[in-house]
Amino acid sequence: MHDPGQDTLALALAHHQAGRHEAAEALYRQVLAGDPGHPTALYLYGWLQFEAGQIEPAIALLRKVVALRPDNAKGHAALTEMLAALLARVRSLLATERADEARAVLERIEDPAALADPLRAEAWFLSGRIAKAFHEFATAIDAYERAIAIAPGFAAAHLDLGNCFAENGQPDAAERALRNALAIEPGLKEAHASLGSVLLLAGREAEAEQCCRAVLAIDPDMVAAHQNLAAICAETGREAEAKMHRDAAYRRQSLFIESAMQPHVTVLMPTTAEGGNVPGKFLFPRDRCTVLKWFVEYAKPGEAERLPGYDLVFNGIGDPDAAVPAEAPLARFLATCTKPVLNPPQAVARTRRDRLARLLAGIEEIVVPDVRRIDPTSPPGAGVAFPVLLRSAGSHGGAGVRLVHSPAELAAVPDFAKRSWYLTRFVPYRSADGWHRKYRVIFIEGQPFPYHLAISRHWLVHYATAHMLSDAAKGREESAFFENPRSRIGAPATAALSAIGARLDLDFAGIDFSILPDGRLLVFEANATMLVHLEADPGPFSYRNRAVRRILDAFAAMVSSRIAFAAAAG
Numbered sequence: 001m002h003d004p005g006q007d008t009l010a011l012a013l014a015h016h017q018a019g020r021h022e023a024a025e026a027l028y029r030q031v032l033a034g035d036p037g038h039p040t041a042l043y044l045y046g047w048l049q050f051e052a053g054q055i056e057p058a059i060a061l062l063r064k065v066v067a068l069r070p071d072n073a074k075g076h077a078a079l080t081e082m083l084a085a086l087l088a089r090v091r092s093l094l095a096t097e098r099a100d101e102a103r104a105v106l107e108r109i110e111d112p113a114a115l116a117d118p119l120r121a122e123a124w125f126l127s128g129r130i131a132k133a134f135h136e137f138a139t140a141i142d143a144y145e146r147a148i149a150i151a152p153g154f155a156a157a158h159l160d161l162g163n164c165f166a167e168n169g170q171p172d173a174a175e176r177a178l179r180n181a182l183a184i185e186p187g188l189k190e191a192h193a194s195l196g197s198v199l200l201l202a203g204r205e206a207e208a209e210q211c212c213r214a215v216l217a218i219d220p221d222m223v224a225a226h227q228n229l230a231a232i233c234a235e236t237g238r239e240a241e242a243k244m245h246r247d248a249a250y251r252r253q254s255l256f257i258e259s260a261m262q263p264h265v266t267v268l269m270p271t272t273a274e275g276g277n278v279p280g281k282f283l284f285p286r287d288r289c290t291v292l293k294w295f296v297e298y299a300k301p302g303e304a305e306r307l308p309g310y311d312l313v314f315n316g317i318g319d320p321d322a323a324v325p326a327e328a329p330l331a332r333f334l335a336t337c338t339k340p341v342l343n344p345p346q347a348v349a350r351t352r353r354d355r356l357a358r359l360l361a362g363i364e365e366i367v368v369p370d371v372r373r374i375d376p377t378s379p380p381g382a383g384v385a386f387p388v389l390l391r392s393a394g395s396h397g398g399a400g401v402r403l404v405h406s407p408a409e410l411a412a413v414p415d416f417a418k419r420s421w422y423l424t425r426f427v428p429y430r431s432a433d434g435w436h437r438k439y440r441v442i443f444i445e446g447q448p449f450p451y452h453l454a455i456s457r458h459w460l461v462h463y464a465t466a467h468m469l470s471d472a473a474k475g476r477e478e479s480a481f482f483e484n485p486r487s488r489i490g491a492p493a494t495a496a497l498s499a500i501g502a503r504l505d506l507d508f509a510g511i512d513f514s515i516l517p518d519g520r521l522l523v524f525e526a527n528a529t530m531l532v533h534l535e536a537d538p539g540p541f542s543y544r545n546r547a548v549r550r551i552l553d554a555f556a557a558m559v560s561s562r563i564a565f566a567a568a569a570g
Helices: 004-017 021-034 041-052 054-068 073-095 100-104 116-134 137-150 153-169 171-183 189-201 205-218 223-235 239-250 324-334 345-349 353-359 407-411 472-483 485-489 491-504 542-570
Strands: 255-258 265-271 291-296 312-314 373-374 388-392 401-404 419-424 436-444 447-456 508-515 520-528
Touching: 004 021, 004 041, 021 041, 021 153, 021 447, 041 054, 041 073, 054 073, 073 100, 073 116, 100 116, 100 407, 116 153, 137 153, 153 345, 171 189, 189 205, 189 223, 189 447, 189 472, 205 223, 205 255, 223 265, 265 542, 312 542, 324 345, 353 419, 353 520, 388 447, 436 491, 447 472, 447 491, 472 485, 472 542, 485 491, 491 508, 491 520
Parallel strands: 265 291, 265 312
Antiparallel strands: 255 291, 373 419, 388 401, 388 419, 436 447, 436 508, 508 520
């Protein structure tokens, strides 16, 4: 018996092949109205939808085909091609920073596990990239690992996995993943650059330098490699070479945008290539804050007028020693800036080590040791009362600090006559129980918040080397400091902290100090370059996070109130 549906289908196909898509669609629909499971009509109508750019409806039609005819090779091949096109759309959306749309498209793949292996690996890879864009690093790590389990030679997945491990505070895992990427694709410059960053943060400068130079052998203009080499050269005393790499990086690009997918606030952060910038990763979380990091001394004429929109300026230049190249351009910019400004440069400048005693003069119950700045033109050691603490100008975190007992010992310091140094009168501060204690407090609008307490046998106390986990009593003492600082440091020192916060007059700053046996507060340093960060949770230091969140919440509230006040003022 003649099937009139076949005639209709043949006519639909003729219209389809002739490019008369509207007529073909009407006829395909007519056939399917009479027989919703007609596999040929589903297949051809699916291709029509696909050719019209309607990928998701096309996939739905082809899914029906393979469900009705599991042995239909053409149906399976067509479905695979369409799913590949869908994944290509996801890639395109990610390339234009539309991760929210990319996530919505990817979610239309009903069962990624049913995909053929190459597409399944690609789907997990793109899922990782979407999570990474939203700063969901643990989710991204899981997705990348799934992609690699399917396709072990997927170099880009190893690269992204390494970057996510680095962002998630897992440097060893990051190094392994990045080395895996390079084993697969030795010329992958992005992996060389990322590995260089990981090694640099681990203090492995020589290995980091090898990575950076490998990058530049592939791409002499890669900004990230020049940035890292500038830091390495500066750290190893090669200042002329450091400047060469800074110039190579920031003359090409002075503005770096760290985008949040759904930003609550956009912050302009003037920054200097010299270093000594305020660590902002946790102050401005990347999941809700877009940060415009602007290396202002390299700004081109008219660049300030072309900046993307922003709600607030946070002066990220926290070290007065590093601020000099940026002082004039930043002053010119701020003279006409109409947005709220946090940590104005003139307040930061007063916190230079040799100016701090003058700034804090008159505050009761504190000791601020004398500090002298020694430049290459200064007479070495003249008028200095030994012993002194010697540190290179611009250094932080206790790097390179040494105790010097005599002028001869001072003169024997390598490169002493070629660099700028600070000499700080050493004040013994060991507690009666034989331990040295270094407290850190963070000031938000002058209000003090306890941040950490490090306890060490050595006079040079740094939290990372204080072995706080070696004795449970140390953790209990630090926790007690968090919950009731006054009970640990005493009423006079508590009052002194409030006075110091007011005198600093910074929106964000911190102080490192100890308590002398007579109860006075011994100031080590007070400035804006203090790192505030959350600890891994779960983790051995997760008990600190309650105190850290108080600081971050207070900072976020301050930012919101400043923006709201400026908006209300018009």
